[in-house]
Amino acid sequence: MKPTLKPSNPNFSSGPCSKHPGYDISKLDLSTLGRSHRSNIGKTALEQVCTRTAEILGLPEGYRVGVVPGSDTGAMEMAMWSLLGERPVDVFGWESFGQGWITDITKQLKLDNVRTITAEYGSLPDMSQANPEHDSVFTWNGTTSGTKLSDADWIADDRNGLTICDATSAVFAMDMPWHKLDVVTFSWQKVLGGEGAHGMLILSPRAVERLETYTPPWPMPKIFRLTSKGKLSEGIFKGATINTPSMLCVADYLDALDWVEAVGGVSATIEKSNNNLKTLEAFVDTTPWIHFLAQDANARSNTSVCFTVDLSAEKVKTFIKLLADEQVAFDIGSYKDAPTGLRIWAGATIEQADLETLLPWLEWAYQEVA
Numbered sequence: 001m002k003p004t005l006k007p008s009n010p011n012f013s014s015g016p017c018s019k020h021p022g023y024d025i026s027k028l029d030l031s032t033l034g035r036s037h038r039s040n041i042g043k044t045a046l047e048q049v050c051t052r053t054a055e056i057l058g059l060p061e062g063y064r065v066g067v068v069p070g071s072d073t074g075a076m077e078m079a080m081w082s083l084l085g086e087r088p089v090d091v092f093g094w095e096s097f098g099q100g101w102i103t104d105i106t107k108q109l110k111l112d113n114v115r116t117i118t119a120e121y122g123s124l125p126d127m128s129q130a131n132p133e134h135d136s137v138f139t140w141n142g143t144t145s146g147t148k149l150s151d152a153d154w155i156a157d158d159r160n161g162l163t164i165c166d167a168t169s170a171v172f173a174m175d176m177p178w179h180k181l182d183v184v185t186f187s188w189q190k191v192l193g194g195e196g197a198h199g200m201l202i203l204s205p206r207a208v209e210r211l212e213t214y215t216p217p218w219p220m221p222k223i224f225r226l227t228s229k230g231k232l233s234e235g236i237f238k239g240a241t242i243n244t245p246s247m248l249c250v251a252d253y254l255d256a257l258d259w260v261e262a263v264g265g266v267s268a269t270i271e272k273s274n275n276n277l278k279t280l281e282a283f284v285d286t287t288p289w290i291h292f293l294a295q296d297a298n299a300r301s302n303t304s305v306c307f308t309v310d311l312s313a314e315k316v317k318t319f320i321k322l323l324a325d326e327q328v329a330f331d332i333g334s335y336k337d338a339p340t341g342l343r344i345w346a347g348a349t350i351e352q353a354d355l356e357t358l359l360p361w362l363e364w365a366y367q368e369v370a
């Protein structure tokens with residue numbers, strides 16, 4: 001039977017992700033628009049982005065947070081171009097974006113001493129192969145495979161290499177082991193449902209030490225430059241961005257941080273996302289035609305939840321279109337390079353009630369197309 005109730009918010013995209021519940025663009029503080037980002041008011045807003053992010057995430061003392069160009073990709077590439085090459089690198093990839101960092105390291109930076117440790121969509125590579133004397137590069141949550149790291153026990157506390165972690169679909173949704181991570185990147189458009197364009201770069205004191213003692217042999221575009229005369233450009237981590245940011249996106253991100261605080265902080269957004277995953281797990285447990293792409297329940301993402309379904313690729317397309325036409329679910333097809341199936345975002349901006357309302361529609365669409 002065709003359900004009658006529709007999710008009040010049908011946006012289940014894995015990026016840009018749904019705006020937070022209660023989002024109202026007219027409530028953004030737009031006093032910075034049309035002003036210089038280097039004016040007092042502009043700089044204060046940007047500085048708040050850095051300080052409030054550090055405070056809400058509970059970053060360890062000495063960790064720096066900066067706003068950089070180019071979204072998460074910009075933050076990751078800036079980190080790799082600025083830090084790698086000093087020692088061998090272990091790079092781990094198990095889905096599209098991790099594979100992208102492997103390409104950067106082996107084909108663009110063309111580093112010599114690289115080990116690539118990979119796994120197929122749905123599995124994780126053997127992280128215990130990380131050598132603490134090497135730098136390691138990895139994603140925390142594979143957004144296109146729905147597979148996440150469940151712990152950082154494989155990272156040595158007394159490592160000499162740096163750990164460089166793309167955590168764009170994890171920060172604010174998963175417990176991050178900050179002390180084990182020297183570089184963490186994310187973007188506003190993911191877990192908080194902010195806008196695209198800017199990336200966040202988090203550096204540990206050890207990452208800063210590397211920046212101040214090592215100069216890569218390749219040219220560094222201005223947009224990637226984190227140091228000046230051998231010293232960290234501290235201003236970047238206090239709101240003095242390298243180039244002009246969108247102050248509208250900044251206002252939108254600060255609004256998202258207000259929302260995180262209003263719902264009870266990062267522990268609450270993590271819990272909400274985990275509960276969303278439980279809702280989807282209960283459905284998969286009792287529905288024979290849908291399966292998690294992630295092989296191991298511990299490695300199952302609680303944000304970008306990926307599924308295979310017992311339908312041909314053609315029928316999956318019809319299934320997805322049917323739900324979009326009914327305006328009950330938008331953008332739930334798997335990523336273009338991932339195995340055919342569904343991907344449903346379950347981060348904290350998604351209401352559990354909307355997922356619950358979606359489930360009978362999934363069953364209906366399956367019966368329609370099967």
Ligand SMILES: Cc1ncc(COP(=O)(O)O)c(C=O)c1O
Nearest residue numbers: 015071072073097139143168187
């Ligand atoms: C794991 C991961 N890394 C990098 C990116 C690229 O992010 P952006 O488009 O914000 O640069 C994405 C986007 O989905 C992602 O999921």
